[in-house]
Amino acid sequence: MVIEVREARRSDIREIIRIRQAVTPHLATTERRLSAILESANGKSIRQLVASVGRRVVGEALLGVVATSGGMCAAFGNPHVDPDFENRGVGTALAQRVYGYAIVGHAHELHAWVNDSAHATAFAQSHGYVRRRQAKIQRLELSKFNNLSSGLPLGYEIHRALDVGGMEHAIYSAEAKAIADEPGEFIRQGLSFSDWLVTVWNMSLSELSLSSIVTYGSQVVGASYLECDDRGVCASGSTWTDPDHRNQGIAMAAKESALLRAKGHGYSMAYTSNDGRNAAMRRINHRLGYEHFRDEWRYSLKIEANVGSNV
Numbered sequence: 001m002v003i004e005v006r007e008a009r010r011s012d013i014r015e016i017i018r019i020r021q022a023v024t025p026h027l028a029t030t031e032r033r034l035s036a037i038l039e040s041a042n043g044k045s046i047r048q049l050v051a052s053v054g055r056r057v058v059g060e061a062l063l064g065v066v067a068t069s070g071g072m073c074a075a076f077g078n079p080h081v082d083p084d085f086e087n088r089g090v091g092t093a094l095a096q097r098v099y100g101y102a103i104v105g106h107a108h109e110l111h112a113w114v115n116d117s118a119h120a121t122a123f124a125q126s127h128g129y130v131r132r133r134q135a136k137i138q139r140l141e142l143s144k145f146n147n148l149s150s151g152l153p154l155g156y157e158i159h160r161a162l163d164v165g166g167m168e169h170a171i172y173s174a175e176a177k178a179i180a181d182e183p184g185e186f187i188r189q190g191l192s193f194s195d196w197l198v199t200v201w202n203m204s205l206s207e208l209s210l211s212s213i214v215t216y217g218s219q220v221v222g223a224s225y226l227e228c229d230d231r232g233v234c235a236s237g238s239t240w241t242d243p244d245h246r247n248q249g250i251a252m253a254a255k256e257s258a259l260l261r262a263k264g265h266g267y268s269m270a271y272t273s274n275d276g277r278n279a280a281m282r283r284i285n286h287r288l289g290y291e292h293f294r295d296e297w298r299y300s301l302k303i304e305a306n307v308g309s310n311v
């Protein structure tokens with residue numbers, strides 16, 4: 001079987017979505033978002049690959065390289081293989097290409113999310129990846145979801161992201177400050193405002209009508225983003241609160257309001273994923289009624305060719 005790994009084209013988008021939904025049903029991927037990735041000016045740091053056998057697309061991987069603290073770079077890349085084509089070398093072909101891009105991008109480490117299945121974790125380990133942290137994936141049936149929280153303390157206001165035009169730079173700055181202590185392998189540095197607009201804000205444009213932004217006076221202090229697809233599924237993007245405004249119910253209210261809007265728009269299922277150690281976010285998701293769906297593991301691989309060299 002000859003496997004070709006190449007950069008994705010627009011004509012591959014439906015197949016990429018089919019495979020991603022089969023392997024990671026908790027992610028919401030839309031044609032519009034994939035088109036934006038393929039066309040993005042950011043295309044050199046984010047790439048969408050496909051593996052094909054003849055004319056059939058049998059695997060896909062989204063990968064990227066980001067600048068981290070100390071002048072270093074980290075890469076991420078998750079190979080997903082069509083379940084009908086497992087155990088035929090497709091994952092290996094994708095993983096090797098991802099590794100090659102990580103070397104060229106001067107990354108010191110490569111990270112991947114891996115399903116908590118014997119097959120997927122054995123695959124990661126056989127390619128030299130080491131297990132790191134656990135993510136808890138949870139889901140919530142929106143038809144059963146109702147108003148829960150007692151709202152926000154005096155002075156705070158919730159807005160739809162769609163209604164805060166002109167505040168994008170304030171949101172970008174507040175987000176960078178708030179997510180700095182989110183559990184993870186690295187602190188992302190140097191995400192410029194223009195890159196943030198492309199990769200975070202504009203790519204989720206259709207969901208700005210659902211996502212929430214919280215303000216205190218003229219200051220942006222919190223947010224909860226949703227990404228939704230045409231299966232009726234919404235996936236939580238980032239939820240964050242400025243460190244000076246935490247433990248007052250801001251994140252709970254922001255996420256709840258976004259989910260209520262999603263329910264009102266007819267979406268049926270919401271998924272969320274959070275680090276097993278993020279006690280505050282786990283508490284919020286528990287209160288919102290999310291139930292365990294599956295676990296994932298973060299696996300990491302040192303890029304020997306780049307270890308010891310700062311870019």
Ligand SMILES: CC(C)(COP(=O)(O)OP(=O)(O)OC[C@H]1O[C@@H](n2cnc3c(N)ncnc32)[C@H](O)[C@@H]1OP(=O)(O)O)[C@@H](O)C(=O)NCCC(=O)NCCS
Pocket residue numbers: 178179180181182183238239240241242245246247248249250251252253273274275278279280281283284287
């Ligand atoms: C996680 C985060 C969004 C919470 O924001 P917040 O506005 O403080 O959250 P809320 O006040 O709405 O709710 C926090 C809940 O967690 C509880 N909590 C806080 N710290 C806790 C801890 N260490 N152990 C257990 N529960 C904790 C609070 O008591 C509260 O629950 P309660 O309302 O039932 O009392 C915020 O800490 C943050 O921005 N972190 C960095 C980004 C991040 O990790 N985002 C999540 C990505 S999945």
